[in-house]
Amino acid sequence: MNIYALTSALVTLTALCAYLNARFLRLPVTVGVVVIGLLLALLTSGLASLGLAPAREAVALLRSVKFDEVLFQGVLSFLLFAGALSLNVGALLKQQGAVLTFALVSTALSIVLVGGLVYLLLDVAGLHVSLTVALLFGAIISPTDPVAVLDLLKRARVPARLEALIAGESLFNDGVGVVAFTLIAALAFGGDHSQITGVLDVLWLFLHEAVGGVVFGAALGLLAWWLLRQVDDYLTEVLLTLAVVTGGNLLAVWLGVSGPLAMVVAGLLIGRVKERGVVSDASRPHFDAFWHLTEEVLNVGLFVLIALEAVAVGFSWRSLLLGLLCVPIVLLSRGLSVRLPMLFLRRRYEFTPFTSQVMTWGGLRGGIAVALAFSMPPGSAQTLFLVLTYVVVVFSIVVQGLSMGRLVAKVQEQETELGVKH
Template sequence: MIVSITLLILAVGVFAIVLARFIRIPYTLLLVVLGFVLSLFTVEFGIDTGVRASNFQDLMLFILLPVLIFEAAFALNSKLLFKFLPNVLTLATLGLIISTLVIAVILYFGIAHSGFPFIAALLTGVVISATDPVAVVGQLKVLKAPDDLNVLIEGESLFNDATAIVLFSIILSIALGQSEPDLTSAIITFSKVFFGGIIVGSVFGYIAALLVKIIDTSVPHMVVITLFLAYGTFYIAEHLFHVSGIVAVMFAALLFKKSAHDQLKDVHTGLHNIWESLGFIANIFVFVLLGLVVSLNMFTQMWLAIILAIVGAFIARVTAVYFSVWLNHVTVGQPINPKYPPIMIWGGLRGAVTIALVLSLPTELPYWWTIQSIGFGIVLFTLIVQATTTPFLVRKLNI
C-alpha cells in the first residue's frame, strides 16, 4: 500500500510538471487541484487510497517537515540573513503574536457563539499565522527580485514556522486543560522549548561540522551526513529533550553550514541541488496529500468562518508587517525598501505548517472541525488568489 501511494503521488507530480508548461498557475496549486480531482475519482470508483487526516499528520510532522525546514535553512543566504536577523526575528516573534491576537479577536466576535470560545480563536490565529512562501519564492527568483527581499520572506517563514509550532503546543495544552492559562508559565515553557531547540540544534550542527573535517567531503557522503543531521536532530530534540524539533533542525542546518564552510566549498553546489530536489519532492507530497484530504463539506458548512478568517488574516498580516517594519526602523533593524512590505504581506502564503497543525488537533476538542476547515480554506485561498497575483504586484511595484 505504501509503495502504491508513493508511486501514485509521484505520478501526480510528473503530470503536474507537464501541465505546468501549458497552464500558467503556481505548481503547488496545480498539485492541490490534481490531488483533489484524484480524491473525487477514488471515491467515485470506491478505491481506498489509505490516506487519512490522522496518518497524514504523522507524515507531515516527522517525515516531510524536517526535510523542508533543513532545506530552507541550508539554502538561505547566511550573510544576508545575519544582516536582516533583527527584522526577521521581529516579524517571526512579535509579528506572529500580533497576527495571532488580531485574528483571534476578529474570529471570536465574528463567529460569536458559545461553541467557539476565545481559546479556539487563539488556536486558529496561531495556525494560520505561520507563513509558507514556497510558491512565491519560486516566482520571485524567476522575476529576479532582490536577494534581500527573498531573505526577508524566507527568513521570516523559517523562524515563524518554529515559533508558531511552539506557541500552538502551549495554547493547545491550555485548551485541553493540561496547563493553566498563566502568562508567566507560558513564557517559561516557550523559552524552554524554543531556546532548548536552539541549543540542541547548534550542538548537533557543530558536531556534524567537526565530523566532515576528518572525512572525505564528497557529495554522497555529505548527503548521508546532512540527512542524518536533519532527522536525527529532530528526533533527539523531540523525544529525548522535549524541545522544539523544528527549531533544532533549523539551527543545526544554519550552524553546520557556517562551521563547515571551508569543507563545503567544493561540494556546495551538488549538495544544494540534491537538497533542493528533496525539498521539491517533499512539497509534492504535501500539496497532493492536501488535495486528497480536503473535503467539500468544509466549504459548504464553514464558509462564513473561512471568509472571516481570510479577512482577519489579511488585516493581521498588514498590522504585523508594518508594526515590525516601524519597530525595526526606530530600534536596531535594517532599513528596508518601502516597496517590500506589500510583497511581504501579499506573499505571506500558508502551507505545510498550517496543514500539519490543523491535522494535529485532537478530535475531543468540540471545535476541531471548524479550525481544520478554516486552516484548509486559508491555505487554498492563499494558493489560488495570492500566489497567482504576486508576480503582477511585483511588476506593478517595479521591484
C-alpha cells in the same frame, strides 16, 4: 495499506499531477499540482458519493492518512533544513534583528488579532467558541509557511535583501507558531502539557521548546561542521547532513525541544560553513544538487497531498462561507502585525516603501497550518477550524501564489521610478 504502498501511490499521483500541469495548465508547479490535486479530490469524492467502489476505497485511504504525522515526523524537517541550507546567510545576518522581531512579535500580534476577530465572526454566526480556542486558530494560521514562501520567492525574483528578510522570518516563525499552538492547545484542551497553570509555566515551556530547539540546532550544526571538515567526499557529506536531519529530529522529539527550529538553525549553520569552503569546490555541485532536488520533490509531493486531503475535510456551505470571510481577516492581521513592528525597526533598518505590502501578500500559508488543524482534538472545533484553515491555505497558494510575481514586478517598477536602492 503499508507505508511503502502509500508512498508509492503518492509518488505516482505527484508525477501525474506534475505531468498534467506541465502539459496543459503550465502554471508554477506547486500551484498547478494543487489545482489538479483539488480537481482529482473533488472527482473522487463525487464518484464515491455515487457508490463507485474504487472511489470509496480511495476516499477511505486518504482519510486514513495522518497528515500531521506525515509532515511533523518526517517531511517538514527535510524541507526546513534544505530551505535554510540554501538561504543567503550573509544577507540574513545583516537583518537578524528584524527577522527575529517579525518572527516573534509579528507572529504573536497576528495570533491575537486573528483570534479576536475570528472569535467575533463566529459569535455573529451563532457558533460560540471560547476565546482561547479562537486564539488557537490564530496560532494555526498566523505563521507563514516556509515551504510555500521559499518556493514563491524563487519564482517571483524578489530582491536579495527582501528575500532574505521574508525567508528568514518564515523559517523562524514556523517554529514559533508550533510552540504557540502547543501552549494554547494545552490551555484550551489540556493534554501533554495540562500541568500549565500560570505565566511561569507558559514561559518555561516556551524556553524549553523554542530556546532549547535553537540551542540544540546550533549544537547539531557545529557537530556537523566539525565532521564535514574531516572529509572530502560528497557522498559522505550528504550522508552526514541526512543524519543531522533524521537523527536530529528524533533527538529533538526525545529532548522535548522544537524540531523545526533545530532544523532551521542547523541548516543555517551548515549553509554558512559550506559557503566558507568546508564542503570542497569539487563536492559542492553534487551536494547542492542533492538537497535542491530533495527539496523540490518533497515540496511538490507535499502540495499534492495538501490538495488530496480535501476529501478528509468536512465542508459545508456555512463553514465554506466562514472560511472565505477568514481570508481578509488573516490578510488584515498579517498587514498590521508587519507594519506595527516596522515603525520601530525603521530606526535601525532601512525598508523600501513597499516592503510591508510584499511581506503581507507574500506571507503564504501551507501544509504546516493544515497539519496543526488536523492535530487538534477531534470535535466540532476541529471540524470547523479545519475547513477555515483549508480555505485560507488554498486561497494563499493559488491566488497569492499566482499574483505575487506581478506584484513584485509592479513594486520594483514603482521603486525604480522613486529611485529606491536595494
